[in-house]
Amino acid sequence: ETADSVTSNFTLPVSADNNIVISWTSSNSSVIAISGSSAVVTPAEGQASTVTLTATFTKGNATATKSFEVTVPQATEDGLAAAKDTAKNTLDGYNNDNEFYPATEWEQITSLISEAKTEIDAASTVADVNAALLKATDAIALLTAKVNAKNTLAEYAVAKGESNYLSEQWTEIQTIVESARESIDEAQSVESLDSI
DSSP states (O other): OBTTBOOSOEEOOOEETTTEEEEEEESOTTTEEEETTEEEEOOOSSSOEEEEEEEEEEETTEEEEEEEEEEEOOOOHHHHHHHHHHHHHHHHTOOOTTOOSOHHHHHHHHHHHHHHHHHHHHOSSHHHHHHHHHHHHHHHHHHHHHHHHHHHHHHHHHHHOGGGSOHHHHHHHHHHHHHHHHHHHHOOSHHHHHHO
């Protein structure tokens, strides 16, 4: 597909060389909704739509933006079946081959995927398909962010080195880490993880 005719969901880059972070916004989230690196396309009924996707590049305190225009053709009858296939293929792309996710989190993810596929199969519009997909990918993104946060926290504590602390200080550090892990598990948004 080209920017002049986008009918399928697609992936957006969220990082670049030299530790640059890229975030995205859509001028019309009912046609192209963005969830992390996923752009979820819902063609409008009766007319084509032109959507502006804006990338914000951030490194430290410096930011820059660049916009891209994308045209989504009007919805067709074949679009629903294609949207269902694309959504399920997106969900099938999640795996735990490298055992990044602990067993508990991976069970939650497989449950989210199963529930989303059931909703997708029952959907009667492309919008419903994409709503089910977005709900699942947002929940998976939160679980992924929680795993990353807990791993970062554990690595940070280990890097400090137990031998550099008195026994009671190291015990206090372990208590802080455990308390933070519990708070991470209870977090309801990715944004709250940084403060934790």
